[in-house]
Amino acid sequence: MRRLKSIKTEISSLQRYLWFSLLIKPYRLFRFFRIFVRSVLNKEVSKQIDLYISSTLSRKGRLLIYFDILLANLTLGASITNYFTFNFYNMPFGKRREFITDGQSRRLLYAFNPPKYHEIFLDKYQTYNKFRNYYEREIIIAESTELEFFKEFCIRNRQIFIKPRNLSRGQGARKIEIEESINLESLYQECLDNQVIIEEVIDPHPDLARFHPQSLNTIRITTVVTKNDVRLMKPAFFKMGKNDSINDNWSDGGILAEVDIDTGIIHSFGIDKYLNQYAKHPNSKKHIIGYQIPYWEELKGFVRELALVVPQNRRVGWDITLNNLNKPVLVEGNHYGDFFTFSGNRKLYEETLKEI
Numbered sequence: 001m002r003r004l005k006s007i008k009t010e011i012s013s014l015q016r017y018l019w020f021s022l023l024i025k026p027y028r029l030f031r032f033f034r035i036f037v038r039s040v041l042n043k044e045v046s047k048q049i050d051l052y053i054s055s056t057l058s059r060k061g062r063l064l065i066y067f068d069i070l071l072a073n074l075t076l077g078a079s080i081t082n083y084f085t086f087n088f089y090n091m092p093f094g095k096r097r098e099f100i101t102d103g104q105s106r107r108l109l110y111a112f113n114p115p116k117y118h119e120i121f122l123d124k125y126q127t128y129n130k131f132r133n134y135y136e137r138e139i140i141i142a143e144s145t146e147l148e149f150f151k152e153f154c155i156r157n158r159q160i161f162i163k164p165r166n167l168s169r170g171q172g173a174r175k176i177e178i179e180e181s182i183n184l185e186s187l188y189q190e191c192l193d194n195q196v197i198i199e200e201v202i203d204p205h206p207d208l209a210r211f212h213p214q215s216l217n218t219i220r221i222t223t224v225v226t227k228n229d230v231r232l233m234k235p236a237f238f239k240m241g242k243n244d245s246i247n248d249n250w251s252d253g254g255i256l257a258e259v260d261i262d263t264g265i266i267h268s269f270g271i272d273k274y275l276n277q278y279a280k281h282p283n284s285k286k287h288i289i290g291y292q293i294p295y296w297e298e299l300k301g302f303v304r305e306l307a308l309v310v311p312q313n314r315r316v317g318w319d320i321t322l323n324n325l326n327k328p329v330l331v332e333g334n335h336y337g338d339f340f341t342f343s344g345n346r347k348l349y350e351e352t353l354k355e356i
Helices: 002-016 018-023 025-041 044-052 061-076 078-086 101-112 124-130 147-157 184-194 296-307 347-351
Strands: 140-141 159-164 174-177 196-200 218-225 230-231 236-241 256-258 314-324 328-333
Touching: 002 018, 002 101, 018 025, 018 044, 018 101, 025 078, 044 078, 061 078, 061 101, 061 236, 101 314, 101 347, 124 140, 124 196, 124 328, 140 147, 147 159, 147 184, 147 196, 147 236, 184 196, 196 218, 218 296, 230 296, 296 328
Parallel strands: none
Antiparallel strands: 140 196, 159 174, 159 196, 218 230, 218 236, 218 314, 236 256, 314 328
8 A cells, every 4th residue: 555655656746747747638638628518518617707708798709718718728738717717818828828827737836846745734733733833823633632622622712713634725614602502522523523623713913804804814925945045936915705704715705915025015906716806805995905914024034934844845835824912823834825826927936946
């Protein structure tokens, strides 16, 4: 079994080479075509066209979009999601080349991060154990915690946050109020069955919380460990929840705004996954553009320190925030960490890759 896992790891690591990407491109094209046909038949692509382009687009116009999606995948490895969220339907080919698509991100992922170190970030409890000193809160898992300690943990904190230890993008995450009516034994069993991590709730910096009090609003800064230093990649992002969601994840309906990596000032509209733009937060009405994230230099120093804990994972997207004591707090690290930006940064990553 261990030998088989080792072989799989070695095969995965080949994805860092351009020649390997070209070798398996026919398979990926075939797989994408199957997904595309299924998405057309079940009208998922048509729904995307309605959302992002126009619900009144003619049949001929839709056929041209279908063809263009296939072309974008053939030439750039763009997924259907990439095509719409990168606004490719309004973009000339030369501009499209500035973006890192899902197909291209596989090579960069494995070029920056060897597969044998991925598990540190794939399992959130492993991440906690490795970076315990940077969390500023206690995290437990039910399978290694006695029931009585679990009960004491819940009663002491009055609020807990649970999320699956092996999922991402806020899937399955929820905040639980510990009230007298709650059955802690049933909750403990639920945590056991679903393999979740159980966290103290972060008391956030009040100014960050004002954007959307229901969610923990976080900053994403991506680091790359080069031969000579820790590079902070452009842009950073400020992530905010929206409406009743407790998640600030963009894929879960949250809002992203690009942050100038040098100054910590937000220099773009907030944007949700449907490309709606916000100068102010739609719920709190707090101004987004021009907002100065507090303690920016401290946050940059914090992620530089984080990057050197496991330097073998050369590229990591860090989700961090400030607590109510103005201290930087690690929320989680993402070894994959989408190569996503609204302005394109492929050239920057290709140049940085030469320096690792």
